[in-house]
Amino acid sequence: MKNIISMLLFTAGLTLSAQVGINTDSPKSTLDVNGDLNLRNKIVVLNVTDNTLSQGNNDQLLVSQGEGYPPIWKSLRIPEYEPNKFYLIFNNSFSDKTGVKFTNSEQSSIVSKNTAFVKGADISNLPGFKRITGLTQPISVFSTESKTYFQFETVVQANLPVNGTPDISIDYACGIFVDNKLVNLRQRNLKASSASNTFITHNQIGIISNLSKGTHTVSVACSRLGSYRTAADIVLAIGTNASTNINSFITQSSLKVDVYEIPQIFNPITN
Known part of the structure; x- marks a missing residue:
């Protein structure tokens, strides 16, 4: 009889009280159990x-x-991992339709490209380089053993006239940076053709090993390096158009980042 009465009183307490505590006099939720729970x-x-x-x-x-x-x-x-093997842990892709433009007066003042364009050079020491805004993005690294691959693609155009003799052309360079440090660079020449407003597709692939664990910032920046027989009004456009024969959709830039790692941190994944 005592057990029945106790159960009735307990049930009544559950009904009347907004919060019930077991082994606690100050419950912090509807049911607060201070101790082990066996289901x-x-x-x-x-x-x-x-x-x-x-x-x-x-x-x-x-x-x-x-x-x-x-x-x-x-x-x-x-996921099941095998020791000492690289796995794709982080990947993302970014795009930009704004691009960068360079007038004749915005040509880089770098004199010795051989000493300036080296791995690890800080972007602050590379005058004339402009970032492609939408391609400045964070990336994540979780292991001390990693290989990070970059694939950059864009269109380069200048409002050049029809080519002559000698050639009419512009030198330019694009670099991939991690935390403002140069990890990859490609230098090319855009030459006028038999039609005006020449444009070309620029492809660039880079790799860096063993970035420190944590979040890093990747960016792409380009520069106008030299001009040959070009008039003062000739504009170099990278990731955007310099003339109306193409548009911003055609010239847009993209950057793909893949981080392969030997896993050291195993985060549970739910779906």
Whole structure:
């Protein structure tokens, strides 16, 4: 009889009280258990869209969606890794339609390209380089052993006249930077052709090994290096158009970043 009365009193307490504490006099939620919890049957979650109860599937986890939202069942996926092998851990791609332009007076003042264009050169020591804004983005590295690949593509155009003799042309360079340090550079020449307003496709691939763990900033910057028999009004455009025979959709830039690592940190993944 005492047990029955105790159960009735406990049930009444659950009904009357907004918060119930077990082994605590100051519960902080609807049910606050201060101690071990042993479940012998099942946990179900209310689906608020159709008011059904979900028990989840085998090997699923109950995951919080944040304050004010009910938890949901998620499947745990832990990829299998072989020791000392590289795996694609981070990859992303970015695009930009704004690009950069250079007038005849914005030509780089770099005299010795042989000493200036070296791996690790800071962008502040490369006068005349302009960043392509939309390609400045963060990337993540989780291991001390990694290989990061960059693939940059854009269109380069100048409002050049029809070519003559000797050639009418412009030298330019584009560099890939990580944390403002040069990791890859390509120098090319845009030469006038038999038609005016010449444009070419520029492709560039770079790689750097063993970036430090953490977040880094990748960027692309270009420069006008030299001009040959060009008039003062000739504009060099990289990632944008210098004339109306092409548009910003055609000339847009893209940058793809892939980070391959020997895994050292294993983050559980749910879906």
